[in-house]
Amino acid sequence: xxxxxxxxxxxxxxxNRAARRFDALxxxxxxxxxxxxxxxxxxxxxxxxxxxxxxxxxxADTFSTTRGNLSHCLSSLEAKGLVERKIDxxxxxAFRLALxxxxxxxxxxxxAALDRLQSGFEREIGKAALAEMLDSLRQLEARADAx
Numbered sequence: 155x156x157x158x159x160x161x162x163x164x165x166x167x168x169x170n171r172a173a174r175r176f177d178a179l180x181x182x183x184x185x186x187x188x189x190x191x192x193x194x195x196x197x198x199x200x201x202x203x204x205x206x207x208x209x210x211x212x213x214a215d216t217f218s219t220t221r222g223n224l225s226h227c228l229s230s231l232e233a234k235g236l237v238e239r240k241i242d243x244x245x246x247x248a249f250r251l252a253l254x255x256x257x258x259x260x261x262x263x264x265x266a267a268l269d270r271l272q273s274g275f276e277r278e279i280g281k282a283a284l285a286e287m288l289d290s291l292r293q294l295e296a297r298a299d300a301x
């Protein structure tokens with residue numbers, strides 16, 4: 155198609171295409187627990203922050219997503235019996251999050267699956283090349299934010 159030359163040079167198209175492929179790859183890696191990528195990240199964050207309780211707003215900021223998107227993610231994790239929301243004793247308007255025992259096990263499996271993916275990327279592409287790519291992506295992201 156005539157647009158192929160443009161697409162071949164477009165960082166936006168390349169990032170979008172890669173994101174879709176990474177989503178599919180993550181879905182396969184996390185299929186055991188029927189988790190999406192954001193769900194796995196939330197479980198991992200709660201696992202690593204334990205015993206400290208985490209607020210949903212902290213996760214939304216950390217993962218650069220909307221609070222609404224994170225709320226849907228948390229509702230899904232609650233429905234799966236992996237996470238619980240409790241009213242913050244210091245601020246009744248806020249919630250604190252905690253892993254349930256099944257969530258702790260799912261978090262460990264998710265962390266292992268994501269670690270295997272990362273190790274595979276490092277083997278196939280190399281740590282230095284990955285670090286350079288991440289730096290370039292962050293620069294593109296910063297430029298997009300500035301516009």
